[in-house]
Amino acid sequence: MTERKRVFSGVQPTGNVHIGNYIGAFRNWVSMQEDFDCIYNVVDLHAMTTPYDPAAFRSERINMARSVLASGVDAERSLLYFQSDVPHHAELAWILSTITGIGQLERMTQYKEKSDRAGQNLGLLSYPVLMAADILLYKVHAVPVGDDQTQHLELTRDVAERFNHRFTEVFPIPERITPEIGARVMSLQDPFSKMSKSDPNEKSRILLDDAPEAILKKVKSAVTDSDRYVRYDWEEKAGISNLLELFSIFSGRSIESLVEEYHEAGYGAFKIAAAEAIAEGLAPVRERMGSIEDGDVMKIMAAGAEVAREKAEQEMISIRAAVGLG
Numbered sequence: 001m002t003e004r005k006r007v008f009s010g011v012q013p014t015g016n017v018h019i020g021n022y023i024g025a026f027r028n029w030v031s032m033q034e035d036f037d038c039i040y041n042v043v044d045l046h047a048m049t050t051p052y053d054p055a056a057f058r059s060e061r062i063n064m065a066r067s068v069l070a071s072g073v074d075a076e077r078s079l080l081y082f083q084s085d086v087p088h089h090a091e092l093a094w095i096l097s098t099i100t101g102i103g104q105l106e107r108m109t110q111y112k113e114k115s116d117r118a119g120q121n122l123g124l125l126s127y128p129v130l131m132a133a134d135i136l137l138y139k140v141h142a143v144p145v146g147d148d149q150t151q152h153l154e155l156t157r158d159v160a161e162r163f164n165h166r167f168t169e170v171f172p173i174p175e176r177i178t179p180e181i182g183a184r185v186m187s188l189q190d191p192f193s194k195m196s197k198s199d200p201n202e203k204s205r206i207l208l209d210d211a212p213e214a215i216l217k218k219v220k221s222a223v224t225d226s227d228r229y230v231r232y233d234w235e236e237k238a239g240i241s242n243l244l245e246l247f248s249i250f251s252g253r254s255i256e257s258l259v260e261e262y263h264e265a266g267y268g269a270f271k272i273a274a275a276e277a278i279a280e281g282l283a284p285v286r287e288r289m290g291s292i293e294d295g296d297v298m299k300i301m302a303a304g305a306e307v308a309r310e311k312a313e314q315e316m317i318s319i320r321a322a323v324g325l326g
């Protein structure tokens with residue numbers, strides 16, 4: 001039997017988990033469980049790089065793990081745990097930080113955006129190094145992420161190549177896996193910015209546990225344009241194109257067939273139909289979110305961490321040896 005390829009991905013427990021996270025990440029995490037050896041993380045150390053409230057953080061960590069499970073990640077088939085429960089992530093981040101240039105980190109778009117918004121700190125600057133450590137720790141082959149993570153993944157690949165060149169060939173160079181449609185779900189209020197957990201405007205995103213009425217309200221208030229024809233055209237009709245992608249993903253119908261049906265229906269009717277499809281597609285996730293107890297989440301995460309610590313310790317042996325430690 002050939003060994004299954006390994007994938008890693010993570011999500012920050014920063015609250016407001018939305019359909020961008022679901023489409024860009026979780027949905028793929030679920031489908032990859034069939035064919036890959038999957039390792040998924042609630043990356044809580046990453047979430048500490050912007051200001052947060054410790055009490056809220058505690059429940060956000062649980063809520064995010066619940067969202068991942070409710071999206072269909074099966075802890076029997078995938079390894080799922082909190083990043084902070086496995087200290088090897090931080091150990092490897094330190095090692096990799098010694099071969100990462102500060103200039104490269106300062107050029108990261110997300111660093112510039114987040115430090116403008118939330119203030120600078122060393123953790124925020126070195127965020128991509130910790131992300132590289134998350135991925136390289138398990139010597140994974142691929143990383144399913146939304147396309148906002150492209151730059152960080154490029155840095156991971158650079159760091160892996162630099163390490164292999166400077167020390168010993170230890171790391172495979174991981175590939176990025178992004179969905180063809182939905183790699184960047186856009187804000188409902190500004191179709192030129194990505195849908196984001198931290199956007200202060202709640203109408204900009206659809207949450208995984210939003211009720212159908214809330215979804216309808218948000219889709220109805222989505223920013224579009226002054227035309228009335230439904231067309232898939234990101235240049236001229238970004239808002240409508242964003243809704244068309246969401247409609248297509250949640251209904252399983254092609255964008256062409258939706259355009260054909262709704263081209264002349266008017267934006268009002270199109271938005272109602274899109275909202276219904278999104279609500280229906282999300283219904284199983286919403287129901288599972290309501291039924292997974294905190295205690296169950298904590299048990300699953302603790303069991304995952306125990307397995308992960310052993311695996312990570314094994315993986316660190318060759319890494320430590322390569323750099324002259326251990």
Ligand code: AQP
Nearest residue numbers: 011012020021024025145146183184185195196197198
């Ligand atoms: N809008 C999006 N479209 C597609 N994929 C997305 N992802 C995030 N937003 C979108 C993907 O979700 C995964 C986990 O994201 P994260 O929480 O680790 O990273 P993030 O980019 O910081 O998420 P947010 O929602 O944008 O939070 P804030 O507002 O804190 O920056 C990743 O695979 C990401 O690609």
